[in-house]
Amino acid sequence: MRLVSALLIGVIFGIGIALSGMMNPAKVLNFFDLAGTWDPSLALVMGGALSVTIPGYWLVFRRPGPVQAPRFQLPDTRLIDRRLILGSATFGIGWGIAGFCPGGALPALGTGAPEAFLFVAALIGGLMLARALQARSQAPNPAI
Amino acid sequence: MATDFTPWQSLGGGALIGLAAVLLMALHGRILGATGILGGVLRFADWQDWWLKAALLAGMALGPLVVVMLTGQTPQVQVPISNLAIVLGGVVVGVGVSYGGGCTSGHGVCGNARFSRRSMVATVTFMATAFATVYVTRHVMGV
Numbered sequence: 001m002r003l004v005s006a007l008l009i010g011v012i013f014g015i016g017i018a019l020s021g022m023m024n025p026a027k028v029l030n031f032f033d034l035a036g037t038w039d040p041s042l043a044l045v046m047g048g049a050l051s052v053t054i055p056g057y058w059l060v061f062r063r064p065g066p067v068q069a070p071r072f073q074l075p076d077t078r079l080i081d082r083r084l085i086l087g088s089a090t091f092g093i094g095w096g097i098a099g100f101c102p103g104g105a106l107p108a109l110g111t112g113a114p115e116a117f118l119f120v121a122a123l124i125g126g127l128m129l130a131r132a133l134q135a136r137s138q139a140p141n142p143a144i
Numbered sequence: 145m146a147t148d149f150t151p152w153q154s155l156g157g158g159a160l161i162g163l164a165a166v167l168l169m170a171l172h173g174r175i176l177g178a179t180g181i182l183g184g185v186l187r188f189a190d191w192q193d194w195w196l197k198a199a200l201l202a203g204m205a206l207g208p209l210v211v212v213m214l215t216g217q218t219p220q221v222q223v224p225i226s227n228l229a230i231v232l233g234g235v236v237v238g239v240g241v242s243y244g245g246g247c248t249s250g251h252g253v254c255g256n257a258r259f260s261r262r263s264m265v266a267t268v269t270f271m272a273t274a275f276a277t278v279y280v281t282r283h284v285m286g287v
Contacts, residue, residue: 005171006199013164013176013200014207018219020157022248023208026222027147032278037146041154046252048158049165053257056166061258066173073173074258075245080265087243088251092270094240095248096277098233099225102241103161103178103249105234110205113221115230120182122231126238127183134242 002068014107020045023108025099025115032096094126145224165254172196177250178204179241225287244270 021027021041030039065071095101100108100119108116165176174196181204184197208219223230241247244266246255251270255263281287 002172003195003199005167006196007203007206009164009167009171009176010200010203011206011210012160012167012203014204015210016157016160016162016164016207017204018157018208018211020154020161021147021150021220022157022161024147024220024222026145026220026224027150029224029278029282030145030147032275033282034275035279035283039147039149041147041150044151044154045158045161046248048155049162049253050257052159052162053165053253056162057169057254057257060166060170063170066169066171068171069173071173072169074175075255075260075262077245078260078262080262083243084245084262084266085269087240087245088266088269089240089273091237091240091244091247092273093277094233094236094238095270096233096274097225097236097281098230099223100230100233101178101237101248102182103247106178106182106201107204107207108219108221110208111218111221113223115223115227116221118227118230119234122234123182123238124186126235126240127179127186127242128238129235130239130242133239 005068013103014110016049017104017107018111020048022101022104023111023116024104028095028101028104029099145222147222161249161253162257165249165257168200169254175246175250175254176200177246177254179247179250183242229287240270 017023030037031042105119168174168176181197181200251263251266
């Protein structure tokens with residue numbers, strides 16, 4: 001049952017990404033192109049998502065725990081450090097170059113678009129590269 | 145390449161993304177972050193965790209197929225840039241989300257919804273550099 005509900009949650013997410021335009025690099029890049037062919041649609045994606053998650057999380061966290069797992073697993077670090085800021089800044093640069101973010105590209109695999117496969121392969125390469133770099137510097141392993 | 149403003153699809157799609165995030169927290173107690181899901185599938189330490197993330201990932205890829213079944217139309221993936229830019233962007237995104245601890249879904253949707261200061265800082269940062277990058281590539285470099 002755990003895996004069935006996870007699969008269905010993935011499907012809901014994938015439909016949402018497909019409808020919203022987040023898996024369409026032309027639309028994503030136009031959202032960021034204020035000085036050119038600006039398309040404001042994607043502001044409504046985050047607005048629509050937060051208008052559900054803010055009250056939804058508030059209700060969920062009033063319960064003692066999740067239904068199909070022993071406890072809520074939330075990130076425990078509150079550190080705002082160089083790693084968070086430089087990592088996020090780097091992510092934004094890559095998003096601006098390719099027009100795909102991970103949440104847009106993973107559901108896009110289901111359309112069979114070759115560019116989605118190319119992006120996800122490169123994304124995996126980047127994740128592995130970061131893991132190797134962090135292992136070498138003997139810093140704690142990345143969270144992800 | 146100009147694209148049409150799609151307020152209702154984007155708002156409705158966003159609400160479904162939010163619904164998926166709330167259900168994952170209510171049932172499994174997890175943040176719905178695409179980076180964490182992909183990273184978990186690439187890490188073979190904890191099999192219970194691996195199967196959960198593999199099921200989420202499989203569901204995500206099935207999403208567009210359900211859209212085709214319901215509407216008869218394949219969701220658009222229009223790529224106005226070169227394959228080289230896709231690969232370069234992919235590697236840069238991978239390094240960034242690993243160090244930054246999340247992406248648009250994990251920080252932007254889930255973290256902000258629980259008013260995490262880390263996620264708010266991350267979201268403002270990656271949005272700012274994405275706007276700056278597109279300005280530079282399109283209006284300075286002319287790609």
